[in-house]
Amino acid sequence: MKIALLGYGKMGKIIEKIAIDRKHEIVLKIDRENQHELTTENLQKADVAIEFSTPGTALSNMELCIMAGTPVVVGTTGWHGNIEAVKELCEQNSGSLIHATNFSVGVNIFFHVNKVLAKLMNNYPYYDVQVEEIHHTQKLDSPSGTAITIAEGIIENIDTKKSWANVLTTGSDEASNDNVEDSSEVLIESFRIENVPGTHTVIYDSEVDSIEFKHTAHNRNGFALGAVLAAEWIQNKKGFYSVQDMFDFSIK
Ligand SMILES: NC(=O)C1=CN([C@@H]2O[C@H](COP(=O)(O)OP(=O)(O)OC[C@H]3O[C@@H](n4cnc5c(N)ncnc54)[C@H](OP(=O)(O)O)[C@@H]3O)[C@@H](O)[C@H]2O)C=CC1
Numbered sequence: 001m002k003i004a005l006l007g008y009g010k011m012g013k014i015i016e017k018i019a020i021d022r023k024h025e026i027v028l029k030i031d032r033e034n035q036h037e038l039t040t041e042n043l044q045k046a047d048v049a050i051e052f053s054t055p056g057t058a059l060s061n062m063e064l065c066i067m068a069g070t071p072v073v074v075g076t077t078g079w080h081g082n083i084e085a086v087k088e089l090c091e092q093n094s095g096s097l098i099h100a101t102n103f104s105v106g107v108n109i110f111f112h113v114n115k116v117l118a119k120l121m122n123n124y125p126y127y128d129v130q131v132e133e134i135h136h137t138q139k140l141d142s143p144s145g146t147a148i149t150i151a152e153g154i155i156e157n158i159d160t161k162k163s164w165a166n167v168l169t170t171g172s173d174e175a176s177n178d179n180v181e182d183s184s185e186v187l188i189e190s191f192r193i194e195n196v197p198g199t200h201t202v203i204y205d206s207e208v209d210s211i212e213f214k215h216t217a218h219n220r221n222g223f224a225l226g227a228v229l230a231a232e233w234i235q236n237k238k239g240f241y242s243v244q245d246m247f248d249f250s251i252k
Pocket residue numbers: 006007008009010011012030031032033035052053054055057061074075076077078100101102103104223224
């Protein structure tokens with residue numbers, strides 16, 4: 001399969017290695033310096049594009065892929081507020097797109113169990129819930145896309161929770177949730193610490209005990225492998241998909 005990499009940073013470089021190991025060919029690599037090479041003509045030389053760029057550039061890149069008729073895997077976070085508009089553009093133009101806030105198998109298992117756990121905890125309202133995420137200091141968005149997906153899974157299943165709120169702590173600041181007193185909100189605390197690939201914890205806390213459910217990425221390989229698997233999966237499909245359409249976690 002011929003792959004175009006839109007974004008050739010930390011993720012793009014690992015995706016390249018895994019794609020080559022799986023016998024794919026990289027035909028285009030785009031970063032800020034050679035953005036002018038991101039043309040319809042160049043995109044059409046690829047069977048699939050894999051988009052891991054920045055929250056500010058992902059939308060226009062995926063629009064370009066849809067209009068070029070090149071299936072696209074979107075891993076970039078921070079654009080999901082525009083998801084309905086992208087879905088409409090994709091469907092109106094018979095495009096192919098698969099997106100995820102996190103492509104790793106482990107995190108997708110975590111997303112699934114998080115919903116089951118939230119449904120159970122809905123019966124025990126004396127536990128309050130919050131989400132913590134830790135990422136490296138170069139991360140441009142907060143909270144992480146993964147933490148938002150986790151919070152959405154909680155909000156879907158716990159009747160008293162209606163929305164989420166974020167507190168970002170960087171460097172030596174102390175986390176403070178002074179301004180988050182609304183019990184209908186799921187608090188997401190974001191921490192930025194050098195070199196952390198991504199750690200997410202869901203904490204249920206009562207007066208007598210706490211339950212913690214945690215995923216720790218040891219490196220970025222799981223995210224990158226998931227993105228390449230998604231590229232293989234979307235290659236001959238039309239439509240707008242989320243990673244949940246690709247994984248089957250039903251218990252047989
Ligand atoms: N869904 C998932 O599983 C995962 C998602 N992510 C998300 O992926 C995104 C990228 O992460 P990461 O690789 O760590 O970030 P990096 O900052 O390391 O890489 C971003 C890349 O995008 C390039 N870029 C800048 N402008 C454009 C443009 N207009 N078109 C194409 N590329 C451009 C940058 O170029 P230059 O270096 O020249 O500035 C750089 O190569 C983030 O949003 C992150 O949250 C990360 C891991 C997993």
